[in-house]
Amino acid sequence: MNGFFEFFISAFLFVGLFFEVFLLLTFFDAEAKRRRRTKPDGNFPTVAVIVPCYNEENTIARTVESLLALEYPKDKLKIVLVNDGSDDTTAQAISLYSSYANIKIIHKKNGGKYTALNAGILATESEFIAVLDADSFVSPEALKEIMAHFDHERVGAVIAALSIWNPRSFLEKLQQAEYLLAIAFRHVLSAVNGLYVTPGTLSVFRRQVFEELGTFVLAHNSEDMEIAMRMQKAGWRIVNAPHARVYTKAPGTLPKLVRQRTRWMTGLMQNGFDYRAMYGNPRYGALGMLTLPFSTFAVVGIIVVSFLTVIQTGSWLSDFIRNALAVPFSFTFHVSSFSFDWFFLPLNTVVILGALAILILFVRMCAGAILSNTKPSVGMGIVWYVPFYGLIAPVWIIRAVADVALGIRRSWR
Amino acid sequence: MKPYFRNALLAFVIAAALFGTGFWVSNRINDLRLAELRNIQDRIGTDILSLETQFALLEGLSCQNIRENSVLSSELNALAARLAYTENQLGSANEEVEALKRQYSLLEIKDFLLMQRVSEKCGLKPVFVLYFYSNQGDCKKCETAGHVLTYLRETYPQLRVYSFDYNLDVGALKTLITINKIENKLPAYAVNGKAYYGFSDLESIANILPLDTLATSSATTTKK
Numbered sequence: 001m002n003g004f005f006e007f008f009i010s011a012f013l014f015v016g017l018f019f020e021v022f023l024l025l026t027f028f029d030a031e032a033k034r035r036r037r038t039k040p041d042g043n044f045p046t047v048a049v050i051v052p053c054y055n056e057e058n059t060i061a062r063t064v065e066s067l068l069a070l071e072y073p074k075d076k077l078k079i080v081l082v083n084d085g086s087d088d089t090t091a092q093a094i095s096l097y098s099s100y101a102n103i104k105i106i107h108k109k110n111g112g113k114y115t116a117l118n119a120g121i122l123a124t125e126s127e128f129i130a131v132l133d134a135d136s137f138v139s140p141e142a143l144k145e146i147m148a149h150f151d152h153e154r155v156g157a158v159i160a161a162l163s164i165w166n167p168r169s170f171l172e173k174l175q176q177a178e179y180l181l182a183i184a185f186r187h188v189l190s191a192v193n194g195l196y197v198t199p200g201t202l203s204v205f206r207r208q209v210f211e212e213l214g215t216f217v218l219a220h221n222s223e224d225m226e227i228a229m230r231m232q233k234a235g236w237r238i239v240n241a242p243h244a245r246v247y248t249k250a251p252g253t254l255p256k257l258v259r260q261r262t263r264w265m266t267g268l269m270q271n272g273f274d275y276r277a278m279y280g281n282p283r284y285g286a287l288g289m290l291t292l293p294f295s296t297f298a299v300v301g302i303i304v305v306s307f308l309t310v311i312q313t314g315s316w317l318s319d320f321i322r323n324a325l326a327v328p329f330s331f332t333f334h335v336s337s338f339s340f341d342w343f344f345l346p347l348n349t350v351v352i353l354g355a356l357a358i359l360i361l362f363v364r365m366c367a368g369a370i371l372s373n374t375k376p377s378v379g380m381g382i383v384w385y386v387p388f389y390g391l392i393a394p395v396w397i398i399r400a401v402a403d404v405a406l407g408i409r410r411s412w413r
Numbered sequence: 414m415k416p417y418f419r420n421a422l423l424a425f426v427i428a429a430a431l432f433g434t435g436f437w438v439s440n441r442i443n444d445l446r447l448a449e450l451r452n453i454q455d456r457i458g459t460d461i462l463s464l465e466t467q468f469a470l471l472e473g474l475s476c477q478n479i480r481e482n483s484v485l486s487s488e489l490n491a492l493a494a495r496l497a498y499t500e501n502q503l504g505s506a507n508e509e510v511e512a513l514k515r516q517y518s519l520l521e522i523k524d525f526l527l528m529q530r531v532s533e534k535c536g537l538k539p540v541f542v543l544y545f546y547s548n549q550g551d552c553k554k555c556e557t558a559g560h561v562l563t564y565l566r567e568t569y570p571q572l573r574v575y576s577f578d579y580n581l582d583v584g585a586l587k588t589l590i591t592i593n594k595i596e597n598k599l600p601a602y603a604v605n606g607k608a609y610y611g612f613s614d615l616e617s618i619a620n621i622l623p624l625d626t627l628a629t630s631s632a633t634t635t636k637k
Contacts, residue, residue: 014432021431022424029416192417286417319556326557326615327564343449343495347442348502352435 005308006350012301013353019294020360023188027367032191036242036371038151040144047143047204048078049130050120052113056134057089059249064097066137072144079103080120085110113200114216114223121207121215130204131224136248137165138202145244146204156209156236157228158244159186159195160202161372165247171257173381174388175250180368181361183242187371190240192286196295198228198238202246209236219274221409222267229275232287242371258396265400268295299397306394358386446499447509453492454516460488461523464531476535486573489524490566492517493576505548515583521575522585528573539571540623543603545579545595554613558600561615569627 026032049067053060060081067079079102081094097103106119121129128147132138142160149158161183167176189195198205203224213234219226228238251257272279272292279296281288324332365382368374402408496517500510525541532539544562546555559576566574577586579599593603598610602621609621 010432014428017431018424018428021427022420025420025424025427026417029420031416192420194417285415286421290417290421323557323560326561326613331564331567343446344498345442347439349432349435349439352438353432356431356435 005312006348008304008308009350010353012305013350013357015294015297015301017353017357017360019290020357020364022290023185023364024360026188026191027184029191032188035149035187035190035240038148038241040141040148044073044076044144044147045128045150046076046078046126047072047128047130047147048080048120048124048126049132049143049202050080050082050117050124051132051134052082052084052116052120052200053086053090053094053134054084054110054113054116055086055088055090057086057093059135060090060093061096063132063134063137064094064103066139067132068100069140070138070143071140074102077102077143078124078126080106080123082106082108082116082120084108084113084116112218112221114218117223118215121210125207127207128204129207129210130202131198131200132202132246133200133248136162136201136246139245139247142202142244142246143204146202146241149239149241150204150206152237154235154237155206155239156231157198157203157205157238159190159198159204159238159240160244160246161186161240161242162199162201162246162248163372163374164250167250167381169252170381170384171252171254172250174385175257175381176374177365177381177385178389180365180372180374180382182368183372184364184368186240187242187368189286189291190238192290193232193237193239194286194291195238195240196228196232196287196291197225198231200224201248202244220267220270221263222271225267225271226274229271229278232284233275233278243373245372254392258392258399261393261396262399262403265299265397266403269299269400269404272296299401302394302397303401306398361386443499443503446495446502447513450492450495450499450513453488453495454513454520457488457492457520458516461520461527464527465523476531486524486570489521492520500548511581514578514581518577518581518583518586521577522589525573525575538626539573540569540627541605542572542574542622543589543593543595544574544576545590545599545601545603546576547579547599549580552599554611555600558613558618561613561618564615565618565622565624568629569624570630571627572622572624 051060051063051067056063064079064081067077070077079097079100081097081103083091083094083106085108091107094105098105104123106123108116108119117131128150130143130146138160146158146160149155163179163183164172164176167173186195205227209227209231213227213230216223216227231238251260272295278284278288279292284292362382365385496510496513500507500514503510505511525543528539529541531537542562544558546552546559548555562574562576566572577589579590579595579597579601593606593608595601595603595608596610600611600613602609602612602618604621605623612618612621
């Protein structure tokens with residue numbers, strides 16, 4: 001069992017190392033450097049920002065205020081607030097903005113986020129369509145930063161760099177550490193057109209994309225992933241604007257976090273299955289040959305490693321308890337005067353490479369922090385990211401796999 | 414060549430190099446461990462030879478220099494811990510580990526014989542326990558038994574525990590097993606010439622040992 005465990009961990013580590021090194025190398029590529037240097041060029045096409053709202057009474061005002069503060073010509077910017085049949089005071093909250101000339105408000109029966117987005121698309125004629133979740137808010141320069149990256153006719157969408165706003169609790173700092181990784185990750189994948197999701201936190205699309213491919217669909221409650229895969233399949237490029245800052249509220253409790261990530265993971269698997277022809281297909285470049293296969297490998301690998309780890313840990317724990325019960329309690333936990341002995345350092349191939357993989361992970365987090373100009377206030381989150389997510393991520397992954405396998409559909413909230 | 418493909422190829426080469434380096438470092442550390450074990454065994458071997466030589470010069474040996482818990486005992490225990498750790502890392506089938514275990518068993522037997530003679534001459538009263546185990550997966554109680562003996566050995570410094578892998582191919586060990594009439598029912602114990610089998614809990618093991626004749630490690634005076 002020990003030998004099999006080590007073999008599988010080593011294989012998993014090798015693939016993980018390979019992908020991390022690939023991301024690091026791509027970070028220093030010409031295209032990635034060019035994207036980092038891209039600045040707003042004074043070109044301001046018309047943009048409509050669609051904000052689908054469902055019971056967002058606590059956050060919608062802040063979202064709208066941030067949109068109104070965008071450094072973008074007001075005559076080129078339209079804000080479309082779509083109330084998707086909220087049963088709280090969201091309708092009243094957005095009605096406060098009805099007097100603004102560049103804000104359009106739509107009230108409709110509840111039909112799901114994708115229906116709200118589509119209603120917003122139909123209600124405007126702007127050249128570009130942006131989507132923004134009602135619990136997220138943008139930095140003033142975000143939109144002009146994004147628009148600067150539509151520098152090729154086949155760039156169909158540009159996504160922003162997302163962070164957690166003012167992380168305070170331990171859980172929020174952990175998620176912020178994760179989002180720093182994601183900032184670097186998306187920036188690098190963008191350089192090889194390897195992105196497969198256009199998040200609802202300020203992604204901007206050419207209208208032409210919707211005219212050619214159609215609007216959003218239900219897509220297993222992950223329309224942001226489905227439209228991205230549809231675009232990639234049709235030969236559009238998706239780019240990341242690393243300096244376009246958007247902030248969102250993180251799930252504040254562990255159950256909410258698990259629920260959110262289960263939904264994301266379920267969406268990844270189900271949309272991945274729908275677009276399975278892209279996997280391992282060289283026609284789709286880095287997306288088909290690397291990003292998508294690696295995401296599947298990661299899911300399978302994490303599940304297998306988790307099971308093996310649980311079995312190994314259980315076996316070790318069982319032996320430990322049996323031995324501890326055989327002698328007085330004080331003997332098992334007594335600590336004689338500590339003297340460092342290199343002989344007993346647990347240094348084998350797995351430990352050394354695991355430490356290296358974690359080091360590269362931290363380097364990528366730093367890259368994400370530098371890219372997003374994030375102050376180092378998430379130290380504890382970075383330190384505890386690996387051990388905490390190592391324990392909790394398998395939970396939502398396994399839950400998502402079970403949901404997909406058993407056909408369980410969970411509600412958005 | 415597409416940029417991503419070039420980077421992927423380079424990443425594969427780098428990852429393979431990193432993997433190879435990690436593997437090499439791990440092997441080097443194990444080599445260092447094995448070298449350390451050989452050094453310790455050589456040192457112990459020399460110390461035993463030295464004491465045997467002193468003992469042969471009977472009149473020259475002062476019993477005041479000998480205690481039940483001689484420095485050899487702590488060295489042997491330290492060696493045992495390192496050997497067990499290395500065996501766990503490299504596996505029992507590793508040739509070097511097996512060679513080191515054979516040497517270790519011989520050192521233990523030599524120490525056992527020496528301490529018997531010293532005890533007789535100097536009127537010492539240690540308790541000798543020969544403990545036989547197997548790590549071929551056919552002795553589920555052996556790990557717990559070993560743990561209990563470690564506790565007893567640390568609690569009663571005059572308790573001299575000698576642990577032997579029953580399946581080790583060493584002539585002297587086979588002879589020891591024959592002399593003490595130890596059957597292949599593990600864990601097995603030989604205490605003052607008598608064989609016991611199967612015990613793995615503290616109470617049972619303590620019952621077969623004359624612990625009431627021994628001072629504990631927390632005693633303020635020790636018998637001379």
